[in-house]
Amino acid sequence: MIRYPALRVAYIEEKEEIIGDKPQKVYFSILAKAVGTFDQVIYRIKLPGPPIIGEGKPENQNHAIIFTRGEALQTIDMNQDNYLEEALKVRNLLQEFHHNRGRRPPTILGLREYIFTESVSTLAWFMSYQETSFVTIGQRLLANPLRVRFHYGHPDVFDRLFHITRGGISKASKTINLSEDVFAGFNSTLRRGCITYHEYLQVGKGRDVGLNQISKFEAKVANGNSEQTLSRDIHRLGRRFDFFRMLSCYFTTIGFYFSSLISVLGIYVFLYGQLYLVLSGLEKALIIEARMKNIESLETALASQSFIQLGLLTGLPVVMEIGLEKGFLTALKDFVLMQLQFAAVFFTFSLGTKTHHFGRTIMYGGAKYIPTGRKVVVFHASFTENYRLYSRSHFVKGFELLLLLVVYDLFRRSYQSSMAYVLITYSVWFMTMTWLFAPFLFNPSGFDWDKIVDDWKGWNKWIKEKGSIGIQQNKSWQSWWNDEQAHLRRSGYGARLFEILLSIRFFLYQYGLVYHLDISQQSKNFLVYVLSWVVILAVFLTVKAVNIGRQLFSARYHLMFRFFKAFLFLSVFAIVITLSVICELSSKDLLVCCLAFLPTGWGLILVAQAVRPIIENTGLWQFTEVLAKSYDYGMGSILFFPIAILAWIPIFSEFQTQFLFNPAFNRHLQIQPILEGKKKQK
Structure with missing residues (x-):
């Protein structure tokens, strides 16, 4: 039974309160439930200051995490989906939190992704294979034996109790945490957490399919890696890792971009x-x-x-x-x-x-x-x-x-x-x-x-x-x-x-x-x-x-x-x-x-x-x-x-x-000039 089917984090509320005989602005985070055309404030949490001070995505996560319940959180993107047969495996997945991986139980469970946009064009196909290389071979190797897997925006499942008491799953400092997801992995590892990778469960993902989209995405990731290079987190990881994990961390994060x-x-x-x-x-x-x-x-x-x-x-x-x-x-x-x-x-x-x-x-x-x-x-x-x-x-x-x-x-x-x-x-x-x-x-x-x-x-x-x-x-x-x-x-x-x-x-x-x-x-x-x-x-x-x-x-x-x-x-x-x-x-x-x-x-x-x-x-x-x-x-x-x-x-x-795009898109390109010609005639 779903108790709150229409729950949503609706908005940030701004009010003025008299504090010390002076009016001051205060901010609240609101969890609302839609009933008909109205919204019933379920929870209101006072914030310590203006809410928008960092990057957008981690700000949203930090804003929403205070309303979550249970022991596990899954971070899933807008361009991802799931399948019924995969959902049946979630109970098995959650049991992984109770099995030691090395010295201690895992704090982040990594999952595999399936790229469902591979058939749109050759570029989408290339990106699909590139992602396959990264989310299967790469992730598998990062988790074991290198032991330097972090969090890369995939539909990973977080141990909520571990992370909510250690700063949350996102860092939101402007510019520095542009690639906010990997900092969740940094944060977990620095606080003696353990990150694993499991291939028996996968989630669908839609990748960028046009060259300009792909280039903008890669530019954002490159910018984020340069900020990681200058961050304290990488410095602290390098200082605390043993020699082999330090080299593994370098060559699987900023080292790739630096070598390029x-x-x-x-x-x-x-x-x-x-x-x-x-x-x-x-x-x-x-x-x-x-x-x-x-x-x-x-x-x-x-x-x-x-x-x-x-x-x-x-x-x-x-x-x-x-x-x-x-x-x-x-x-x-x-x-x-x-x-x-x-x-x-x-x-x-x-x-x-x-x-x-x-x-x-x-x-x-x-x-x-x-x-x-x-x-x-x-x-x-x-x-x-x-x-x-x-x-x-x-x-x-x-x-x-x-x-x-x-x-x-x-x-x-x-x-x-x-x-x-x-x-x-x-x-x-x-x-x-x-x-x-x-x-x-x-x-x-x-x-x-x-x-x-x-x-x-x-x-x-x-x-x-x-x-x-x-x-x-x-x-x-x-x-x-x-x-x-x-x-x-x-x-x-x-x-x-x-x-x-x-x-x-x-x-x-x-x-x-x-x-x-x-x-x-x-x-x-x-x-x-x-x-x-x-x-x-x-x-x-x-x-x-x-x-x-x-x-x-x-x-x-x-x-x-x-x-x-x-x-x-x-x-x-x-x-x-x-x-x-x-x-x-x-x-x-x-x-x-x-x-x-x-x-x-x-x-x-x-x-x-x-x-x-x-x-x-x-x-x-x-x-x-x-x-x-x-x-x-x-x-x-x-x-x-x-x-x-x-x-x-x-x-x-x-x-x-014919060479670069799939048949459905080819037909679209052939029909489009005809439609444009009809519009011009009108």
Whole structure:
């Protein structure tokens, strides 16, 4: 018999009470029961202060736990469900609280999850297998023998009496406890609790099914892990664990994200090292010396590890798990099919998401909850939305890696074979292309021509729209650009200085390439480098002149402004051509000059953003904004061009839809244009 079928935690009540002859606000947590159209206050509990002081989800849990009864609590999410046959096993599960696991009975019982959204799309399938790897192999290993399993938002069952007397099941400090669930596990372990894992009972779970949803979720988790890295809980666990549990805890929590960050940083160090070797001439000298002494070539050394770098071995645990559950033939077939459906592209892109948000939060702090919606829905994301989400986390980094690879290729051709270049850089090329184009590859109707035309119109409107108070970042580039610098506005001098030091790498191109060209006549005089800055200054002054001309003439003297702009750009073009003829620069040298100056401009933008409080009220900041808009428009246009070319080929859109989405969604995509056409006719 259910005694209170309509119980619910309804609201927070705010009242004024006279305390010491002065009115003060007091707050109550209310448990209400719905009867008809009215609510009968069942319980009212006075709170010590304003209730909303921390993160939303743990605040809700702390608010509700005081009304719970019994000896066990199950934490279950909105995107989870259960099955009748699984509910019959709950009595067996609760008996686990009375069996010792090691020295003492468990305080948290972990459960397995079944992902029921795996059939929506290939991305949902990838996430399902990733979750399978984590909630079966991973959880099983964490619980025994590593003994470092915590709480990860799964439908775990808590010993209520243990936790309600030890601070509850959630910590709600703003920002620090963004990933509030794992702190429940930290809290339980630090207070001599025991956490187990049981696979005989499972609960259904709906995972994110679109790339943007998945990326937002992974960004939130990466932010949460960076805050864990800085938290006292991890410090206390590390100090109190024995050596082996300490290592297990590290590599199964923050160590995974830290290792990913180090891997990506290693790629940057490797490529900038290659840039130094090729521009300084040291690599050429070493290779020529090796050939003269008949030393084994670099190709031989790299060939042995090139296949390992494909990363195929990383999928071995998943193959073994699926093989045990469904048979090894099924496991092998699924693994091959995943590779054909661009699983490597998805997971490489996911690596960029994790490292960007983990690194940024470690350096600047300020992690915040990113809502994903968790809806089982797949829809076309506009080009503007994709650019806003991935510009700084993937696109800028992808263009930087692309520039490094191109410059390295231009200067190594005279002395190094193409095979050596391929063996050294093929994995970086793959990562670069993935970071630049994966959002469009996995975007529903991403290569539909009508959608592409609408995306281009929306992109231009977004770029040109003025930003001001109340204008959201999805409406204006200016609003988005200002929001992107929020991490710097709350940073101290140390973080700003670190940002400037990181930005210095963009000036290395110019310095190295200027001295490498014939224009320097092998001279190492510093004036040669200064002259290159004179050229940059001339280009910047031209852009500034165009901006001033737009303010003065564009509204009333539109034709005059067009002539003025054309005259300036033709003048700059004539100067560049004249200088190239006088200095006898080849077409390759001209390309190198462009490649040298592009990173310099981006470096100047980053430095200006770091010192914004100093220059914000000067003309330099307005110029920085104009320059930043030009770079963003240029990067967006470069990304848009190949997408438009592929969209012009009808078969490619059909191939993408059939290959990446399930039949039901394919039919939806085919019917949707017809319905939209009927609406337009009306």
